[in-house]
Amino acid sequence: MSVAFRMLGSTHDAEDVVQETYTRWYAMSALDRADIKSPSAWLVRVAGRICLDHISSARVRRERYTGEWLPEPLPDSAAWSSVWTSERAQDPADRVALDDSISMGMLVLLESLTPAQRVTFVLHDVFKFPFAEIGTIVGRSTESCRALAVAARRRVNSAHRHEAHLHEYMQVISEFKKACQTGELDDLIELLDPQVTARADGGGHVRAALNPIHGADRTARYLLGIFQKEPRVAVALECVESVGGRPALVGRVDGVVVAVISLHVTQRGISDVWLTLNPEKLGTWS
Template identity: 60%
Template sequence: MTTPSEQAQRQTDEQQDPGLKTIMSERRQLLNLAYRLLGSLADAEDVVQETYTRWYAMSRAEQEAIESPGAWLTKVAGRICLNLLGSARARRESYVGEWIPEPLPDPAEWIAGAAGGAGVDPADRITLDESVTMAFLVVFESMTPAERVAFVLHDVFRYPFAEVAEIVGRSPAACRQLAS
């Protein structure tokens, strides 16, 4: 429940920035993208925060010149993830033993259709979800950062290769090869 002062603050924010609701509606997708690329919820939240920082660092005129703010935010988040994956810190880290992904706070927000169908055993759904997650993580560990970004954007989020090419900084043909 929100207090009257929080409601007044929200109305003031929306009056100062009419596109705030549109921009903030992209948060879940950006967080989803960054988590799938990085494998860490903390790093994903940092990427989303940095993406919003870059958005609000632009002038109002620059923001209004962008035709699709959601696409711009996704492009920036993808590039930040790519930079993070290629950074010296990421290359220095090595895992001892089997790498286990960190748990997500609320799986219902991450899995489309988490309610499942009628008559399906919830234990089977959990087992399948864990198996798929582990398979993705094994595949991601063998990929380069650019391959990860191309794969996730194209195969998971259904971005066309032309847009993936802009984000990765390569040609569409090279992105097709990366995603394959």
């Protein structure tokens, strides 16, 4: 689940991949399974191949998705949001890499990579799989996999270059929450990068902007319009550490999570706002 979710950004799709992987495992005879020296490596290799096919087909399916498609925001309390993959993963730096790989910003960035780049980056940079092993999954040479990882890492490092520190995140999101609850347009605009982009995922189940919203003024007005229509959500907004150690805002109505707002904060302010409103993507928050 940890590997598949990071590749696909969806618990539902990750569960399908895991189920298919184990179906193939148990389709073999007991004798054939006994001959496999490392069952876990075999399972990850098969899951990786299934994910590779799934990523390619998912992009076609998402062209028919109603509005913007966003990865699923995963709460830190999810059982597999951070796992020990080996003794090396007990290193605090590796723990950070695991957690960062499920931040909304990272999952959105991974969506922009090619399928081979995404699989290679997740398996090598996050889970420490050797390039030779990854090559058997993506059908590339070891050197080609290394080049894929370098290209992906360059994109990731570029996105992180101007990112705010965690304490700045906390301060900004606290002020963001206050502005949304009070309806102070100017205060909200001041928190936003002039080039901010907001994306809302309603999946056709709830009303949401069908296209990205650009610019501080338009984004602020859109956000305040949502909370004016749903004042109970605005009042119930609470700041939590959502995914990858990044704070987020969670809105509840009658105890049920109906919205998760993730932000990307840079030195210029909030550069990205991701609103997950699709109830099918909020099941892990229940």
